[in-house]
Amino acid sequence: MSTVGIVCEYNPFHKGHEYQIQQAKLLTGAEHVICFMSGNFLQRGVPAIADKHTRTEIALRCGVDAVFEIPFVYASSSARDYAHAAVCMMNALDGIDYISFGAECDDMDLLQKIAELTVNEPPQVSEFIKKSVSSGISYGSARAAAISEYLQNQNLTGYTSADLDRILASPNNILAIEYIATLIQTDSRIKPVPIRRILSEYNSTATDNDICSASAIRELLRSGDVESLRRHIPDSCYNILQNAYRKSFPMFDDDLSHLLSARRILAPCTDDIVDMDRDLCNRLSRLDTNLSFTETATALKCRNYTLSHIQRGLLHTITDLRCDDYSHFKENGWIAYIKLLGLKKDAGAVIKSMKKASQVPIITRSAEIYKSTDSTGLSMFSYDIKAADIYRNMVYNKYKISIKTDFEQPVIVI
Amino acid sequence: MSTVGIVCEYNPFHKGHEYQIQQAKLLTGAEHVICFMSGNFLQRGVPAIADKHTRTEIALRCGVDAVFEIPFVYASSSARDYAHAAVCMMNALDGIDYISFGAECDDMDLLQKIAELTVNEPPQVSEFIKKSVSSGISYGSARAAAISEYLQNQNLTGYTSADLDRILASPNNILAIEYIATLIQTDSRIKPVPIRRILSEYNSTATDNDICSASAIRELLRSGDVESLRRHIPDSCYNILQNAYRKSFPMFDDDLSHLLSARRILAPCTDDIVDMDRDLCNRLSRLDTNLSFTETATALKCRNYTLSHIQRGLLHTITDLRCDDYSHFKENGWIAYIKLLGLKKDAGAVIKSMKKASQVPIITRSAEIYKSTDSTGLSMFSYDIKAADIYRNMVYNKYKISIKTDFEQPVIVI
Structure with a gap:
């Protein structure tokens, strides 16, 4: 059984x-x-x-x-x-x-190879990610690009560069x-x-x-x-x-709006919240507290963060999920x-x-x-x-x- | 001028x-x-x-x-x-x-006499208030009764006991x-x-x-x-x-309800809030967070507190008005x-x-x-x-x- x-x-x-x-x-x-x-x-x-x-x-x-x-x-x-x-x-x-x-992608060999690369990240991959992130690309995209590049360079798979990019861009494949x-x-x-x-x-x-x-x-x-x-x-x-x-x-999503407004009005937002940082926190504090959840997330969206990341930051602001608790x-x-x-x-x-x-x-x-x-x-x-x-x-x-x-x-x- | x-x-x-x-x-x-x-x-x-x-x-x-x-x-x-x-x-x-x-009441002599009694509270009045409050009467009512009793006993005014009680029961006279x-x-x-x-x-x-x-x-x-x-x-x-x-x-009043709910859900209520105390706080924490402002205040109402006192406690819970700040x-x-x-x-x-x-x-x-x-x-x-x-x-x-x-x-x- x-x-x-x-x-x-x-x-x-x-x-x-x-x-x-x-x-x-x-x-x-x-x-x-x-x-x-x-x-x-x-x-x-x-x-x-x-x-x-x-x-x-x-x-x-x-x-x-x-x-x-x-x-x-x-x-x-x-x-x-x-x-x-x-x-x-x-x-x-x-x-x-x-x-x-x-x-x-259901090619277990490929998925396994990529997973191993994320567990034991080769220095080239780490370096590539670091550079991309510092240039303002989100971590997820940076890692996908780095792994695709690495696999291609090492000629480790039968896939083309375009195939690998596509495979690594899929949220389900990432999961x-x-x-x-x-x-x-x-x-x-x-x-x-x-x-x-x-x-x-x-x-x-x-x-x-x-x-x-x-x-x-x-x-x-x-x-x-x-x-x-x-x-x-x-x-x-x-x-x-x-x-x-x-x-x-x-x-x-916007059924959360009244709680986001309440949270923002009733207590100052801080950057010790999971998925928030000083930049997001500062920009959030300048936005109208009457904005809906979606409007707030959209107003905060920028190249450095995915929309999901920002939405999580807002949700964690509402729930007060502290970084030190999470760690x-x-x-x-x-x-x-x-x-x-x-x-x-x-x-x-x-x-x-x-x-x-x-x-x-x-x-x-x-x-x-x-x-x-x-x-x-x-x-x-x-x-x-x-x-x-x-x-x-x-x-x-x-x-x-x-x-x-x-x-x-x-x-x-x- | x-x-x-x-x-x-x-x-x-x-x-x-x-x-x-x-x-x-x-x-x-x-x-x-x-x-x-x-x-x-x-x-x-x-x-x-x-x-x-x-x-x-x-x-x-x-x-x-x-x-x-x-x-x-x-x-x-x-x-x-x-x-x-x-x-x-x-x-x-x-x-x-x-x-x-x-x-x-626009009898300045009487108002002045009563005001003086509240500023320099005679021991009899203080004692009376203390007793009444400990028996579960709100402070305001206790003080009114004590002053009425005192004035009557000392025969300090031309008013009857019923008159004095009535005068001291009016919120505008109290102010x-x-x-x-x-x-x-x-x-x-x-x-x-x-x-x-x-x-x-x-x-x-x-x-x-x-x-x-x-x-x-x-x-x-x-x-x-x-x-x-x-x-x-x-x-x-x-x-x-x-x-x-x-x-x-x-x-x-009930337009405050969503903020009261939010405040109660997002952070634990504490008793270091102006007009709250441990008893109110404990009873509040047992009430459904979906209750309206009015429903919550009504559910908390008891002999020891006026409804206004309870409503202030709830408002101060929402605004997080701390006792130490207020003092x-x-x-x-x-x-x-x-x-x-x-x-x-x-x-x-x-x-x-x-x-x-x-x-x-x-x-x-x-x-x-x-x-x-x-x-x-x-x-x-x-x-x-x-x-x-x-x-x-x-x-x-x-x-x-x-x-x-x-x-x-x-x-x-x-």
């Missing part, structure tokens, strides 16, 4: 995700699919379109056996830290045999490389299984196909209504979203607890055995945290609680409906 | 205020009326129905010659501190000859007593001039008369529209409010600067001579503060700025219109 892990946001779950789950089981022969899902906030520094409990139920109805929550501090971090934390969770659970991920890099770094027994994505463009907004990207689906919701999703998401997903429609879903978490083994959001009844035995083998406590009710972990874990968990309270307030502010707090919400069992 | 000072909130300005201004000039023979007005937040711990600049313009159009702003930290404090700060402002200006105030007490304490040359209010009930909601209370007018606005005010406020006031209607006015301000002469909100052109000479004689800097543009005062003044002023930003965000959140920041808003001259 084997188990495959998937790192996901499911924002929202769509037919491409369904396909990935089927393929992951097919390619690995695993009986169980365990998801490691972001909570209410995502890697781009923005709120999920539906809350984590709704997205958990959808995942369970669509072929996933259990859903664990990636702690807020990592779910809203750089691709590298996000991927690293998710793989650390899988390692800690000690019951995951494979990690499967969608990528535009794949980070997963594999962490597997190498942690000497993990988990085997990587890339699955070639049917859709090539992460941010494609085309919706003329049944399978379209999550961002295209969000765009449909922004302009249309829930009915327009029907074709692109599994029926059971549609039913759950339809039920939540205009009660707690959909939520968009402390990473220096203390990254993962202090693993929160179970939901499971299928017939996966109960698997979770039970994971609970026994796990190197960190598995939390099924939020209140358990107080007797399960140390001060590091409590501090990390306090960000999860704050993030949940923030999302809950956003929903209330928009729909005048109070969703359950994390302490009220039981683990979802179907 | 003499000048009469009036302490006010003008929330909103009505015909009773107009009458008071006329009477004040008549009784004192003063040429100029100078107002000391609360800014965007009031003594009850709630937002003003219109912003301070709008209320300033109204006051100037309705017979006032100049309007100075009571700093936020005092405008939102207990009746005692509010009155004390306002009189200190008048003393500091060194150009105010009279202080006139509306009160249900009058506090003004006079401060005049005594500061050995002020300013002469108190009580004016008997036409309306006897501060919180009367009766609107069958042309002159009705500000709270009755606010009630009209809550249920009706701006047209319903016409009869109860001077025409020039009506025109200004009509112009602001649904742009920045009216604002109600520091009071220990350092109370008034560090005086902000001019507006003046009539022909009062320019009076203000100019006040600027020369004033013991503290008079600020006409907010940016002047940086070269006019010390760190105490800057700290006090930072609360004014925060309060203005909060109000501005409330207006934006409600009407999607950005009013001017305090740094953009020039002094109003008509």
Whole structure:
């Protein structure tokens, strides 16, 4: 009996995700699919379109056996830290045999080579990155260019320079490389299984196909209504979203605006916040506090930072995620607890055995945290609680409906 | 040439205020009326129905010659501190000859006697207050009862016990007593001039008369529209409010709700906040963060505190007004600067001579503060700025219109 892990946001779950789950089981022969899902906030520094409990139920109805929550501090971090934390969770659970991920490139040899280059960075690559960053290019782009250049120069692959550039420009490939890099770094027994994505463009907004990207689906919701999703998401997903429609879903980036304004007005912004620095902080302090979240992020956008980086900086300003806290978490083994959001009844035995083998406590009710972990874990968990309270307030502010707090919400069992 | 000072909130300005201004000039023979007005937040711990600049313009159009702003930290404090700060402002200006105030009781002898009792509290009175407070009665009620009892026992007035109780139960009389007490304490040359209010009930909601209370007018606005005010406020006031209607006015207590929620979610509430204590803080932390401002205040209401006290505690939680800051301000002469909100052109000479004689800097543009005062003044002023930003965000959140920041808003001259 084997188990495959998937790192996901499911924002929202769509037919491409369904396909990935089927393929992951097919390619690995695993009986169980365990998801490691972001909570209410995502890697781009923005709120999920539906809350984590709704997205958990959808995942369970669509072929996933259990859903664990990636702690807020990592779910809203750089691709590298996000991927690293998710793989650390899988390692800690000690019951995951494979990690499967969608990528535009499923050439494991190439992905492995690149991952090794990021783990043991050759001096030429480091030098190239340093130069590019100091010239104002974002770290991600600089590293991609450096690796592409290096592979090309060393003639290590059969790919052309243009191919490599394209492969290294894809966010999904980048995540794949980070997963594999962490597997190498942690000497993990988990085997990587890339699955070639049917859709090539992460941010494609085309919706003329049944399978379209999550961002295209969000765009449909922004302009249309829930009915327009029907074709692109599994029926059971549609039913759950339809039920939540205009009660707690959909939520968009600008539903954070009132909290960003409040945070900026009520306390001075500081640069000891993750993904903020003195420059961003100074420029932020000069912007009108009545600007929306999107307007603020757009006004701060410049060549040195990706929009995601800036959005994360704003989200971390709201949540007051301190650099020293974040460093402390990473220096203390990254993962202090693993929160179970939901499971299928017939996966109960698997979770039970994971609970026994796990190197960190598995939390099924939020209140358990107080007797399960140390001060590091409590501090990390306090960000999860704050993030949940923030999302809950956003929903209330928009729909005048109070969703359950994390302490009220039981683990979802179907 | 003499000048009469009036302490006010003008929330909103009505015909009773107009009458008071006329009477004040008549009784004192003063040429100029100078107002000391609360800014965007009031003594009850709630937002003003219109912003301070709008209320300033109204006051100037309705017979006032100049309007100075009571700093936020005092405008939102207990009746005692509010009155004390306002009189200190008048003393500091060194150009105010009279202080006139509306009160249900205009018997100066009685008011003076009571004020003296509060300044030099006889041991019997102190003892009585102490006992009552420890039995769970609010300080204000305890003091009123103690003074009434004392005056009755000593047979110091011609009033019956019931009369005294009634007189001491009126918020306007209490303020009058506090003004006079401060005049005594500061050995002020300013002469108190009580004016008997036409309306006897501060919180009367009766609107069958042309002159009705500000709270009755606010009630009209809550249920009706701006047209319903016409009869109860001077025409020039009506025109200004009509112009602001649904742009920045009216604002109600619950327009603070999103900021209270944000404040409570984003940072733990502490008891080193003015008007909060451990009990209130503990009870607050157990309440749903999605409750409105009014719902939260109501849920916290208990015998020991007036609703105003609780509302101030919540407002100070939002603005993070620290006890040690507040004590520091009071220990350092109370008034560090005086902000001019507006003046009539022909009062320019009076203000100019006040600027020369004033013991503290008079600020006409907010940016002047940086070269006019010390760190105490800057700290006090930072609360004014925060309060203005909060109000501005409330207006934006409600009407999607950005009013001017305090740094953009020039002094109003008509």
